[in-house]
Amino acid sequence: MFKKVRGTRKKATLNQTRQETIYLAIQALQKDASASVQLLCEIAGIARSSYYKWLNRKPSPREQENEQLIQVMMTIYEKVERTFGYRQLTLHMRRQTEKIINHKRVKRLMKVMGIQSVIRRKRKKYANSTPQQVAENVLNRNFHADAPNEKWLTDVTEFKYGNGQKAYLSAILDLHDKSIVSYVLGRSNNNPLVFQTLKLALQAAPESSPMLHSDRGYQYTSLGFKKLLDGNKMVQSMSRVGRCIDNGPMESFWGTLKCEKYYLHKYHTFEELNNDIEAYIHFYNYERLQAKLNGRSPVEFRTKAV
Numbered sequence: 001m002f003k004k005v006r007g008t009r010k011k012a013t014l015n016q017t018r019q020e021t022i023y024l025a026i027q028a029l030q031k032d033a034s035a036s037v038q039l040l041c042e043i044a045g046i047a048r049s050s051y052y053k054w055l056n057r058k059p060s061p062r063e064q065e066n067e068q069l070i071q072v073m074m075t076i077y078e079k080v081e082r083t084f085g086y087r088q089l090t091l092h093m094r095r096q097t098e099k100i101i102n103h104k105r106v107k108r109l110m111k112v113m114g115i116q117s118v119i120r121r122k123r124k125k126y127a128n129s130t131p132q133q134v135a136e137n138v139l140n141r142n143f144h145a146d147a148p149n150e151k152w153l154t155d156v157t158e159f160k161y162g163n164g165q166k167a168y169l170s171a172i173l174d175l176h177d178k179s180i181v182s183y184v185l186g187r188s189n190n191n192p193l194v195f196q197t198l199k200l201a202l203q204a205a206p207e208s209s210p211m212l213h214s215d216r217g218y219q220y221t222s223l224g225f226k227k228l229l230d231g232n233k234m235v236q237s238m239s240r241v242g243r244c245i246d247n248g249p250m251e252s253f254w255g256t257l258k259c260e261k262y263y264l265h266k267y268h269t270f271e272e273l274n275n276d277i278e279a280y281i282h283f284y285n286y287e288r289l290q291a292k293l294n295g296r297s298p299v300e301f302r303t304k305a306v
Contacts, residue, residue, distance in 0.1 A: 021112055022046060023054045070109055072096055077115060083260040085117035086110055091289040118259065131221030138237035139213040143249055145176040148302055149208035152181065153250040154197065155215060156189055157258075159277075161267035169277060170197040172212075173250050179285050179298035180253070181205065185274050194219040195228060202232055213237040215247055257284070 026040045041048045059067070076092045077084060084092070089110070090103040110116065145151040154172045161167060170193045171183035182200035186193040194217075202208070212234050214220040220238065229236050239246030261280040267273040286299050293301040 019046075019054075021114070023051060024112070026051055027055070066109060069093065069097070069101065069105075070113060073106065073109055074113065074115075080260060081118075081264050082115065083118050083264070087291065088117075088289070091291060091295050094295065095289060118264065131216055131218070132223050133221055133226055134216060135236040135238045137240055137246060138211060138235060139246070141246060141248070143175055145174070148174055148176045149181075149205045149210045151175040152201065152210045152212045153214070153247055154194070154212060154220075155247060155250045155254070156194065156217065156219070157254045158189070159262060159267075159273055161270060161273045165270070167270055167273055168193060170194050171250075171253070171281075172197055172201045173253055174210075174298075174302075175249060177293060177298040177301040178249065178253070178290060179302055180281050183277075183281060185277055187270065189219075191219050191222060191224060194225065198225075198228060209233040209235075211235040211237055213239070213247060215239045215244075216241060253284075257281075 022044050026037065026044060029035050029040055030037055037051065038048055041051050072093055073089055076089060076096070080088075086103055086107045090101055090106045093099075093106065094101050139151065143151075152172050152174055154170070156168050156170045159167045159169065165187075167185055167187055168189040169183060169185050172181045173179070174181050181204055182197050184193055184197045184200065198212070209232060212229060214237075216238050219225060220236075226236065244251050257277070257280060261276055262273075265276065267276070284298070286297055289295050289297055290301075296304070
């Protein structure tokens with residue numbers, strides 16, 4: 001009996017959500033296009049009296065709160081260029097309103113507003129190379145770090161702009177708080193790009209000697225890179241051949257960056273691309289909340305740890 005009642009309530013809630021969506025659509029069309037209410041109601045298959053009853057009703061406290069939450073939700077949604085799903089929206093809405101908001105409620109409000117996250121995936125291409133030296137997979141998918149600057153991940157990813165021109169982003173991620181410690185965007189995928197990224201990271205974290213994990217790209221297997229690591233007393237770790245998951249959090253960051261920023265725009269110049277990447281990484285480090293960091297941004301989590 002209990003399961004039947006519970007199912008009936010859920011069905012009633014869904015019906016209310018659908019009706020609310022229809023009423024809101026009629027209201028918007030009537031205001032923007034000055035369309036006939038009677039015609040709009042006939043198209044929607046509802047009685048005109050039902051629409052006017054909804055229009056003239058006194059909103060309940062719950063409905064008033066939903067209106068406020070929708071305004072907050074849409075402001076966040078537009079700020080991140082419509083890329084957040086209900087999980088990220090819930091985290092940010094909780095922070096902004098300082099209220100306990102259930103993720104299921106956010107999903108319902110997203111349905112009312114007809115919004116969803118933008119998700120695009122792109123396969124990564126691999127090029128074979130002859131390594132000068134390789135390292136063992138010391139990290140071994142242990143993606144937990146007890147303190148900042150204990151374990152770093154690094155990689156290079158490709159972007160396109162203009163008329164088929166390419167740019168390459170090299171970055172280092174700290175496993176403790178998932179922050180981006182350093183990054184360099186260049187026009188060539190070469191040793192200086194990777195070496196400069198590591199030097200900037202060491203400047204940002206002086207007197208640190210973290211483990212550095214990468215794939216087996218030719219820059220990371222070069223003798224020059226090994227010399228730079230040894231000179232800073234760093235342990236080198238490398239993924240196994242063809243195992244992207246060995247560098248999973250780094251791959252995850254590339255996917256997040258491209259889905260939430262790069263794939264949404266067409267870049268005509270290197271400068272446009274560079275500006276957007278700089279802005280996004282700042283947003284990611286300082287503002288983008290993560291459930292695995294207890295609802296904090298990477299920098300907030302790092303500050304609390306320190």
